[in-house]
Amino acid sequence: MIKAEQKPVDEILDFLKPHRKILLAGCNACVAVCHAGGEKEVGILSSALKMARKKAGQKIEILEDCSTRQCEPEFVQELKEKAEEVEAVLSIACGVGVQTVARMFSDIPVYPGLNTTFMGETDELGVWIERCQACGNCVLHVTGGVCPVARCAKQLLNGPCGGSQDGECEIGNDVPCAWQQIYDRLKTIGQLHRMEEIIPVKKWGRESRDKGPRTISREDLKL
Amino acid sequence: MVESFSPRIVAFCCDKSGYVAADMVGKLRLSLPESLDIVRVPCAGRIDALHLLQALEKGADGVLIFACHEENCQSLTGNIRAKARMGYLHGIMERIGLEKERLDLCNLATNNGAKFAETVLQKFDELKKLGPSPVE
Amino acid sequence: MRSSKECRIAIVIDHCEGTLSHIFDEAMVRYFSGLPCVVSCYQDDNLSSPRRLEKLVAKLRKGKADRAVIVGGSPKRYEASFRRLDLGTGFNPYMFLVANVREQAVWTIPDVERAKEKTKTIVAKRIREATCLSPIGEEKFELSKNAIVLGGGVVGMRAALALADANIQVTLLSRAKDIGGKAIQLTHFYDRPGEVSSWFKDQVKKVKKHPNIAVKTSVELKGLEGSLGDYRVKVEDPSGKRREVEGSAVILAMGNDVIPNTEGIFGHQRFISPPQMEAMLADGGKSLVTDKERPLQTVTFILDLVNETIKIDSANAIKNAILLRENHDRAVYVICRDVKVSLDGMEKQYRKAREMGVIFIKYDDPPKFSLVNGQINVEVKEVSIQMRGDDYSLSILSDLVVVSERFVPSKDNQMLADVLGIPLAEEGFLMDENPQFARVRTNRRGVFIAGGCRYPQTLDESLVEAEAAAAGVTELLSQGFFGYDLAVAEIDPAKCAACLTCPRVCPHSAIVVERYAEGNVYVTGGYEKDFRWKAARVLPMQCYGCGICVSSCPTKAITLKHLTDDEISLQVGV
Ligand SMILES: Cc1cc2nc3c(=O)[nH]c(=O)nc-3n(C[C@H](O)[C@H](O)[C@H](O)COP(=O)(O)OP(=O)(O)OC[C@H]3O[C@@H](n4cnc5c(N)ncnc54)[C@H](O)[C@@H]3O)c2cc1C
Ligand code: SF4
Numbered sequence: 009m010i011k012a013e014q015k016p017v018d019e020i021l022d023f024l025k026p027h028r029k030i031l032l033a034g035c036n037a038c039v040a041v042c043h044a045g046g047e048k049e050v051g052i053l054s055s056a057l058k059m060a061r062k063k064a065g066q067k068i069e070i071l072e073d074c075s076t077r078q079c080e081p082e083f084v085q086e087l088k089e090k091a092e093e094v095e096a097v098l099s100i101a102c103g104v105g106v107q108t109v110a111r112m113f114s115d116i117p118v119y120p121g122l123n124t125t126f127m128g129e130t131d132e133l134g135v136w137i138e139r140c141q142a143c144g145n146c147v148l149h150v151t152g153g154v155c156p157v158a159r160c161a162k163q164l165l166n167g168p169c170g171g172s173q174d175g176e177c178e179i180g181n182d183v184p185c186a187w188q189q190i191y192d193r194l195k196t197i198g199q200l201h202r203m204e205e206i207i208p209v210k211k212w213g214r215e216s217r218d219k220g221p222r223t224i225s226r227e228d229l230k231l
Numbered sequence: 232m233v234e235s236f237s238p239r240i241v242a243f244c245c246d247k248s249g250y251v252a253a254d255m256v257g258k259l260r261l262s263l264p265e266s267l268d269i270v271r272v273p274c275a276g277r278i279d280a281l282h283l284l285q286a287l288e289k290g291a292d293g294v295l296i297f298a299c300h301e302e303n304c305q306s307l308t309g310n311i312r313a314k315a316r317m318g319y320l321h322g323i324m325e326r327i328g329l330e331k332e333r334l335d336l337c338n339l340a341t342n343n344g345a346k347f348a349e350t351v352l353q354k355f356d357e358l359k360k361l362g363p364s365p366v367e
Numbered sequence: 368m369r370s371s372k373e374c375r376i377a378i379v380i381d382h383c384e385g386t387l388s389h390i391f392d393e394a395m396v397r398y399f400s401g402l403p404c405v406v407s408c409y410q411d412d413n414l415s416s417p418r419r420l421e422k423l424v425a426k427l428r429k430g431k432a433d434r435a436v437i438v439g440g441s442p443k444r445y446e447a448s449f450r451r452l453d454l455g456t457g458f459n460p461y462m463f464l465v466a467n468v469r470e471q472a473v474w475t476i477p478d479v480e481r482a483k484e485k486t487k488t489i490v491a492k493r494i495r496e497a498t499c500l501s502p503i504g505e506e507k508f509e510l511s512k513n514a515i516v517l518g519g520g521v522v523g524m525r526a527a528l529a530l531a532d533a534n535i536q537v538t539l540l541s542r543a544k545d546i547g548g549k550a551i552q553l554t555h556f557y558d559r560p561g562e563v564s565s566w567f568k569d570q571v572k573k574v575k576k577h578p579n580i581a582v583k584t585s586v587e588l589k590g591l592e593g594s595l596g597d598y599r600v601k602v603e604d605p606s607g608k609r610r611e612v613e614g615s616a617v618i619l620a621m622g623n624d625v626i627p628n629t630e631g632i633f634g635h636q637r638f639i640s641p642p643q644m645e646a647m648l649a650d651g652g653k654s655l656v657t658d659k660e661r662p663l664q665t666v667t668f669i670l671d672l673v674n675e676t677i678k679i680d681s682a683n684a685i686k687n688a689i690l691l692r693e694n695h696d697r698a699v700y701v702i703c704r705d706v707k708v709s710l711d712g713m714e715k716q717y718r719k720a721r722e723m724g725v726i727f728i729k730y731d732d733p734p735k736f737s738l739v740n741g742q743i744n745v746e747v748k749e750v751s752i753q754m755r756g757d758d759y760s761l762s763i764l765s766d767l768v769v770v771s772e773r774f775v776p777s778k779d780n781q782m783l784a785d786v787l788g789i790p791l792a793e794e795g796f797l798m799d800e801n802p803q804f805a806r807v808r809t810n811r812r813g814v815f816i817a818g819g820c821r822y823p824q825t826l827d828e829s830l831v832e833a834e835a836a837a838a839g840v841t842e843l844l845s846q847g848f849f850g851y852d853l854a855v856a857e858i859d860p861a862k863c864a865a866c867l868t869c870p871r872v873c874p875h876s877a878i879v880v881e882r883y884a885e886g887n888v889y890v891t892g893g894y895e896k897d898f899r900w901k902a903a904r905v906l907p908m909q910c911y912g913c914g915i916c917v918s919s920c921p922t923k924a925i926t927l928k929h930l931t932d933d934e935i936s937l938q939v940g941v
């Protein structure tokens with residue numbers, strides 16, 4: 009799912025400079041799974057920050073907590089008591105969680121401790137790869153389950169560019185050409201004819217951000 | 232540097248090698264610094280990054296991991312995990328200005344009592360030169 | 368951690384046969400007694416004796432204390448005795464902590480006063496740690512005396528016989544139509560002069576007749592599931608019908624596969640494989656003379672083109688070279704990188720071969736082959752000649768060239784490795800857990816490996832493994848139950864994010880991720896309904912308590928019962 013990695017400690021230390029007591033809030037969902045923002049990382053980061061500040065002769069007090077999912081207001085609400093005690097919150101959830109915290113605790117600064125990087129899958133323990141860019145109009149049924157938006161350097165939607173060589177993308181670095189993968193997959197599953205289907209250009213609007221943040225609204229679920 | 236500075240070392244010892252070697256130091260009547268604290272773990276892989284940082288945070292001037300030789304771990308990869316975790320923490324320590332030398336690992340076998348003592352004493356001297364941990 | 372008020376600690380001073388008495392003077396005992404939560408203090412001269420420990424436990428049970436800190440030597444000194452304590456009725460062995468002041472203070476700090484100070488620090492710390500202790504129970508489950516042996520080769524047969532003789536019901540599964548495996552092709556063993564086929568046939572007969580062995584042949588392995596006491600092997604018969612075979616333990620003896628070298632010139636009829644050579648010698652050498660074109664005068668063995676680290680080829684070539692000289696008076700050359708003579712008695716055989724006129728030629732650059740008038744010309748640069756600075760090749764006109772087959776892992780190895788979580792060694796053979804400690808045990812309790820699937824080696828070596836594996840199984844099953852204490856890892860399903868880290872890192876494949884773990888119910892404020900998701904679970908009988916999973920879990924959902932994070936944290940502090 010959402011993959012992230014921790015910001016360098018010195019960067020975090022920099023924006024925490026003005027504060028003497030903070031809440032370090034992790035999230036036990038996606039970012040825990042990629043070992044960036046779960047309870048364990050809360051402990052590690054907290055320890056590192058405290059040591060650094062002690063060394064600088066400017067001690068910092070850190071309250072620790074870890075939400076079930078920081079992108080849910082009810083779960084973030086559980087942090088309220090601690091948040092009221094501190095000058096600022098350092099969130100090591102993904103960018104979404106950071107914003108939920110900022111919205112819920114509107115009168116104190118909230119800082120991100122992670123760089124939210126992409127949506128991806130686990131290749132092996134400790135290695136994650138980008139797989140989807142949330143384009144808003146999935147074409148995986150046409151492309152044999154390989155996403156051209158996330159995996160082709162040029163995000164080409166209708167076949168490879170001229171740079172595809174021996175299965176590799178022209179950008180090098182051993183990156184496989186997504187369109188070669190699409191072709192191979194379609195061939196294996198006997199759907200090569202799909203290569204001829206034209207995928208139209210992405211529509212501005214639902215598939216992009218010119219109307220502001222995209223919103224999904226399910227009338228049947230709303231309270 | 233204060234003359235009487237005696238670095239505090241926390242040594243995490245794998246029960247299958249390091250701890251037995253530490254016992255052997257005693258049997259050989261070799262000396263160890265009084266400021267050495269031995270923490271016994273069932274496998275070097277048990278040692279959490281958190282424990283290593285905690286030791287430093289709580290005032291250790293140096294932390295040592297005593298693990299089995301590579302490819303000789305009864306849990307197959309415990310010693311390699313420990314080494315990898317140490318590498319990860321070295322990165323963090325560098326960024327917060329803690330000398331990497333304060334966290335180190337030594338691979339040994341049960342009968343390496345002398346090596347145990349030697350490693351501890353070497354680290355002791357090294358830390359003495361380095362001075363007290365800046366986070367104390 | 369319990370609030371320290373509730374803890375009642377007994378200090379038990381072990382004088383270690385008087386060696387520590389100078390440390391434990393009155394002042395020291397007073398110091399111990401004054402430490403928080405300490406309610407009683409006992410002294411003994413040698414607690415390493417199980418009998419003394421039992422007596423102590425009896426005393427402890429009558430007293431007020433609910434846990435004890437032994438002040439004395441290394442914990443290793445007491446642990447064997449702890450294990451013998453009756454878990455159910457006595458003082459729980461996990462309510463003991465050992466303050467190792469002998470090795471860590473008295474013996475390593477020469478100055479007595481300083482050693483005493485260190486003793487105090489160590490004990491004070493242990494007392495604090497003791498407040499974290501909680502009793503750990505034990506469990507046991509029944510083990511039926513049955514086992515599965517996979518592979519009907521000579522190793523599988525020997526293992527099956529050994530088990531059957533120990534009154535264990537064995538199901539012997541084999542892919543081939545009949546049991547016997549590759550050894551059937553052998554007629555001689557280098558270290559067992561004379562016919563072996565009768566010995567071999569006898570083995571086959573014994574296996575088939577043994578009342579405790581059920582042989583199932585022509586079955587294709589489809590999967591292996593379960594854990595100690597409950598392994599299930601899925602097999603498919605030629606008609607495609609699948610079924611499960613159950614057993615408490617499993618011995619993997621699927622051997623290795625071989626790929627004959629037939630590429631290019633090696634496809635020529637004058638190139639043969641070692642088993643073909645064996646067969647030619649088996650009929651008394653008739654096929655050596657009845658070749659119509661010309662008698663087979665010169666035989667050349669080519670070694671080390673493949674299987675460079677395996678010693679079977681050397682043994683085989685030397686064995687057959689001797690026979691060719693001895694019984695048939697043929698000219699014999701053995702061309703190799705290295706003669707491997709590390710096998711029992713091989714050194715003598717090698718010498719014998721040389722004395723009988725077998726010519727050994729060592730090469731660095733692989734030999735070249737060409738056809739010359741129906742013969743094979745083997746062109747090779749002998750190392751010693753090269754070292755002398757000369758650069759000519761020897762040319763050996765051969766009537767028959769014996770080229771080794773490549774030994775490769777059985778095609779089931781990868782599947783089994785994946786299913787069991789057993790790592791594969793470099794070449795793809797099943798790796799043993801730790802060559803120093805146990806050659807035939809795997810990282811899974813109850814699964815053993817022997818023979819060619821572990822690593823290709825000679826029959827004798829493989830048979831030793833077969834017996835070792837059978838002994839391992841017999842030992843496990845002999846009591847009829849498997850008892851284990853719960854000093855293992857435990858996962859809190861409510862905290863588990865099902866990140867799959869722990870099942871991936873566990874070296875003993877002791878962790879499963881269950882669809883709906885029992886009690887895996889997460890409820891938070893604001894939600895009435897139960898939240899359920901997948902969670903990981905440790906199988907306690909598979910867990911070795913190494914703690915690797917604990918330190919890898921990103922949500923701190925795992926606890927190692929006998930060494931919690933709290934206990935470690937208390938130890939790393941001042
Ligand atoms: C893999 C690849 C191979 C190519 N090979 C060739 C080739 O061989 N020959 C060829 O002629 N063309 C090639 N192209 C195309 C060529 O690179 C582009 O046409 C060209 O670089 C476009 O230039 P640009 O300035 O319009 O956009 P870009 O080079 O994409 O520059 C846009 C810049 O704007 C920045 N930016 C984006 N949003 C914002 C914002 N909101 N505010 C501020 N800054 C912003 C971006 O960070 C970026 O630096 C290739 C393209 C790719 C992806
Ligand atoms: S096509 Fe769009 S929605 Fe589908 S995987 Fe790719 S980026 Fe994601």
Ligand code: SF4
Nearest residue numbers: 160168169177185186
């Ligand atoms: S080579 Fe393939 S992946 Fe790379 S830009 Fe071209 S089409 Fe896309």
Ligand code: SF4
Nearest residue numbers: 863864866867869920
């Ligand atoms: S490592 Fe922790 S969070 Fe991940 S599956 Fe195991 S118990 Fe669950």
Ligand code: SF4
Nearest residue numbers: 873910911913914916
């Ligand atoms: S403690 Fe070790 S053996 Fe037990 S489940 Fe964890 S990793 Fe596996």
